[in-house]
Amino acid sequence: MVFPRYNGKIVGVLHRIISPHERQFVCKVDYENPQLMLPINKSVSKIAILSANGVRRVPLYREKRDGDEQVVKVDNMDLAEVRSGKFMFLVQYLQWRSDCSHPLGIIVRKLPQRYTLNDSMGILFAEHGVRKSFDEECRRQVRAKFPPVWSIPAEENQSRKKIDGAFTIDPENYKDLDDALTLEQLPNSVYRVGVHIADVSYFVEAGTQLDKEALFRCTSYYPGHGYQNVPMLPRELSENHCSLLPGKDRLCLSVFLDMSEEGKLVGPPQISRTIVTSTCQLTYSDAQKLIDGQESSLHQLPKDAGEKIKEMSALAQRRRKIRLVDAGCDHWSNSDDPENFEAHELVEEMMILANEEIAKFLSMKLPELAPLRTQLPPKDHKLSDWVRQYGQFIKHSLFLRGFYSEEILSEITTDAASSESRRIQSARVRLVRTLAMLQTLETKPSYTN
Numbered sequence: 001m002v003f004p005r006y007n008g009k010i011v012g013v014l015h016r017i018i019s020p021h022e023r024q025f026v027c028k029v030d031y032e033n034p035q036l037m038l039p040i041n042k043s044v045s046k047i048a049i050l051s052a053n054g055v056r057r058v059p060l061y062r063e064k065r066d067g068d069e070q071v072v073k074v075d076n077m078d079l080a081e082v083r084s085g086k087f088m089f090l091v092q093y094l095q096w097r098s099d100c101s102h103p104l105g106i107i108v109r110k111l112p113q114r115y116t117l118n119d120s121m122g123i124l125f126a127e128h129g130v131r132k133s134f135d136e137e138c139r140r141q142v143r144a145k146f147p148p149v150w151s152i153p154a155e156e157n158q159s160r161k162k163i164d165g166a167f168t169i170d171p172e173n174y175k176d177l178d179d180a181l182t183l184e185q186l187p188n189s190v191y192r193v194g195v196h197i198a199d200v201s202y203f204v205e206a207g208t209q210l211d212k213e214a215l216f217r218c219t220s221y222y223p224g225h226g227y228q229n230v231p232m233l234p235r236e237l238s239e240n241h242c243s244l245l246p247g248k249d250r251l252c253l254s255v256f257l258d259m260s261e262e263g264k265l266v267g268p269p270q271i272s273r274t275i276v277t278s279t280c281q282l283t284y285s286d287a288q289k290l291i292d293g294q295e296s297s298l299h300q301l302p303k304d305a306g307e308k309i310k311e312m313s314a315l316a317q318r319r320r321k322i323r324l325v326d327a328g329c330d331h332w333s334n335s336d337d338p339e340n341f342e343a344h345e346l347v348e349e350m351m352i353l354a355n356e357e358i359a360k361f362l363s364m365k366l367p368e369l370a371p372l373r374t375q376l377p378p379k380d381h382k383l384s385d386w387v388r389q390y391g392q393f394i395k396h397s398l399f400l401r402g403f404y405s406e407e408i409l410s411e412i413t414t415d416a417a418s419s420e421s422r423r424i425q426s427a428r429v430r431l432v433r434t435l436a437m438l439q440t441l442e443t444k445p446s447y448t449n
Helices: 117-127 136-145 154-159 209-217 235-241 284-291 305-329 338-365 380-396 406-417 421-443
Strands: 024-029 036-039 047-049 058-066 069-077 087-095 104-112 161-170 179-186 190-198 249-259 270-283
Touching (some): 024 104, 024 117, 036 087, 136 209, 136 235, 154 270, 161 190, 161 305, 190 305, 190 338, 249 338, 284 305, 305 338
Parallel strands (some): 058 104, 161 270
Antiparallel strands (some): 024 036, 024 087, 058 069, 087 104, 161 179, 179 190
């Protein structure tokens, strides 16, 4: 049977993850009127600062603890300091009355504006509401239920399938290892790839403070530049009980995919809750060395790990060819680590395939409830700029060759190279149609029994 495709539009917000009264914005001062703040987010209106009548200073509100009580202290900043250009200000929204032209807010922090990496990161964290620490209730909940000595309960050991021989591939110095891979050779030249994801749902109960904190954060944040990551869950979980560390039994949700030597799926996936034990933790550089046959440079490596990773890399490249057709030959356009591109593509292709199969499973089981994510088309002005800058190379695109004939590609290239806006528009429209067609192919589920 073919499932109907449901469409809809957002007409309102029932529940906000962040309450409007918790919203904070990084602002610069309006030099003509220091009682107004200019958010660096251009979609936000100027914010009027709450202050007492007749006071020619700008108040800064600070929360401080006095014993068991949280008190608010107000410091009044001199106008010269506010206008000095040495600071940005973190402003908390209060309200927007119907009789006021601007929303009302209070300054809660001064942010140094010295154009150093450290100060710039502080501004970035403040603007996006990145919380470096967890509240005490979250930490207390984790310590009580999952102390460092916690081990997998007997009932989980009895009900879950045991998987060993897994390996993880992550950036260097990562501690939150949330996915692992396995490879098993089956009869008739069939490979079984296991994609194992840490079963976080076991540790986070719905409605708890930990669940609410994870909802607020939505994701882990990796700033780079030597800065420590900011996890979605406390480190006691994200870097210990939910991290697939070598030699440790960990709760996982696993997807098993059977593939032919050509990289084609053989039969439906198997999805199950498991207990996975990783035998080695690899960086992308380590994995690339194994793919290149440089096993001797790595120590304490399981005997068959190198061969399995090479076999899985070969399967990943065949999967990539199936998915991207001729464009699968381009390994470098979107790579942040070109020297280790095959290791990155190994993980990428297996994760994409597992996600696709899980999406199909959810669409089959819950067709009216399964979420459907569609990528937005590119902005018109950005696509037009791209056509002007690179249009002359369109006919050489391996990707577009999968959708257009040589003749049509030459026409698009000629249109793009022309200085006439009408011809540029023609080339842009053809590319938009291609993207729209791809979006339809990728997001419209059509399954038959």
